Amino acid sequence: MNVDDCKRAAAHYAASLVKPGMVVGLGTGSTAAFMIERLGERVAEGLDILAIPTSEESAALARAAGIKITTFAEHSVVDITIDGADEVERKTLHLIKGLGAALLREKIVAQASRRFVVIVDATKPVNQLGERVPVPVEVVPFGYEATAARLEAMGAKVICPRRKLTGELLTTDNGNRILDCSFGPIEDVQALAARLDGIVGVVEHGLFPNMATDVLVATEREVEQWTP
Numbered sequence: 001m002n003v004d005d006c007k008r009a010a011a012h013y014a015a016s017l018v019k020p021g022m023v024v025g026l027g028t029g030s031t032a033a034f035m036i037e038r039l040g041e042r043v044a045e046g047l048d049i050l051a052i053p054t055s056e057e058s059a060a061l062a063r064a065a066g067i068k069i070t071t072f073a074e075h076s077v078v079d080i081t082i083d084g085a086d087e088v089e090r091k092t093l094h095l096i097k098g099l100g101a102a103l104l105r106e107k108i109v110a111q112a113s114r115r116f117v118v119i120v121d122a123t124k125p126v127n128q129l130g131e132r133v134p135v136p137v138e139v140v141p142f143g144y145e146a147t148a149a150r151l152e153a154m155g156a157k158v159i160c161p162r163r164k165l166t167g168e169l170l171t172t173d174n175g176n177r178i179l180d181c182s183f184g185p186i187e188d189v190q191a192l193a194a195r196l197d198g199i200v201g202v203v204e205h206g207l208f209p210n211m212a213t214d215v216l217v218a219t220e221r222e223v224e225q226w227t228p
């Protein structure tokens, strides 16, 4: 199985957890896209659900797949959210998310969910968060250079990601900027999350400690289900 087959296997397993009548949070990214596609097939077979997407991209995929969309104005609680991740810490199931720039909506939807199921292939689990990927941080555009300097003073190497096609600075669905912050392996995820929460100009960050209720890891042979 290649990586896409593994992503698809985890996504299909997660889609099978969705039951009729549920309000479902739809994650963002390539793994979540397989899950949205599968849920669309189940909807075509008669599954009745409502969905809250975590990005404009996932909303478009959901509409194309025939999945009905709702909002928090109509449903304040989400039964299950299924989303990908960039890193999963093996021992704690803390996550880094948001390299697809959807972290703010992803965290709002995950926080409102009874169950938050994370779907990953075997390249995503790590011993310590920050081993492989930076922590994306969503910041307001005003003074983002000053916010970046503040993050650098905390020990991060900061990069402003640009869109591949146009070279423009990446702007989120919320009109904010993303700063990718490399801290290296993170000793205390909750302490770093609290420090990031305290910086003026930071809207949200991609550290998701103690949020996943299930992590589905697709290996070559099987889909493993990890719980905290």
Ligand SMILES: O=C(CO)[C@H](O)[C@H](O)COP(=O)(O)O
Pocket (backbone or CB within 6 Å): 027, 028, 029, 030, 031, 032, 083, 084, 085, 086, 096, 097, 098, 099, 100, 101, 102, 103, 106
């Ligand atoms: O957090 C995310 C987007 O903001 C994605 O879930 C994360 O980047 C994983 O993406 P992929 O499934 O494409 O590897």
